[in-house]
Amino acid sequence: MVQPNDLLAVLVDADNVPPAKIGAVLAEVARFGTASVKRVYGDWTKTNLSSWKPVASEYVIQPMQQFANTIGKNATDSALIIDAMDLLYTRRFHGFCIVSSDSDFTRLASRIREEGVIVYGFGERKTPEAFRNACDRFTYLDVLDEAAAESTAAALTRVPPPKLRSDTKLISGLRISVTTASGEDGWANLATVGQLMRKQQPDFDSRNWGYTKLSDLVRATELFLIETRPAGGLQVQNKKKNGD
Structure with missing residues (x-):
């Protein structure tokens, strides 16, 4: 890197x-x-x-x-x-x-x-x-x-959750990356997920959908759980793995 x-x-x-x-x-x-x-x-x-x-x-x-x-x-x-x-x-x-x-x-x-x-x-x-x-x-x-641009103006360009969920390429890529990076407990390092996404899609960038951070984009899909890792940073999990 x-x-x-x-x-x-x-x-x-x-x-x-x-x-x-x-x-x-x-x-x-x-x-x-x-x-x-x-x-x-x-x-x-x-x-x-x-x-x-x-x-x-x-x-x-x-x-x-x-x-x-x-x-x-x-x-x-x-x-x-x-x-x-x-x-x-x-x-x-x-x-x-x-x-x-x-x-x-x-x-x-x-x-x-x-x-x-x-x-x-x-x-x-x-x-x-x-x-x-x-x-x-x-x-x-x-x-x-x-x-x-100003953060308030940038927020207006954010793609809403329903439209994010209809983006099959985005959701499929996120789900596969989370599954690939996850451990036995089903949790994956969010930074690693981002790296895997970019390896599959070099133009992947959360800002393409109006979100400054990857975590904001993932949360907005409402299809994943995000928590703080014990050692610092964020971890992510497919909601369906928890039966949600």
Whole structure:
């Protein structure tokens, strides 16, 4: 697991990410380690990227110039991929943060993970499933917007319990993870359940349903029991195991 002092490389696809999102992305990245390399890729001669320039300066992100030499070919993606592999081979980084909604980075994420290095993906809801699943962890940009909002406003976006229970993918994943992580007494460490969920679904995040904490999401389903563990932390159990 990445620690706060672990080094991370943050590589941003400027063609694919609004500059207004980068502050929230970097705040999230800080939870996983130190962003010692921050680069943003694009053809800076294009006027549509002009809004990126003050943002890159504010957050000390190095702009990487790549001319679009051929129409229909994304030279920016190629430049990002080449740099990522060069950085990977330095063996200095514990994790890579790829900020893009582009499926072209699917193989890159897989290749980095083959080296035993963690990949954090960030992108919009339109991000293809292949790229999301190629990452160890994938976070939607709109979720970061909500996390930065006032708590009262964020609460309004919470998915209500009946709708949560109708989300078969969510409930099935939680039930299986709880069962897998549980001991003989039927109780499972909630943190372990969260880890198992993310291994199955890299884009799993309680904030996707409007809940800041995993425990809040699990409680809201009203299908599980949650208690404080004797040694600290929380434990969870399928209600049906108790006959409820």
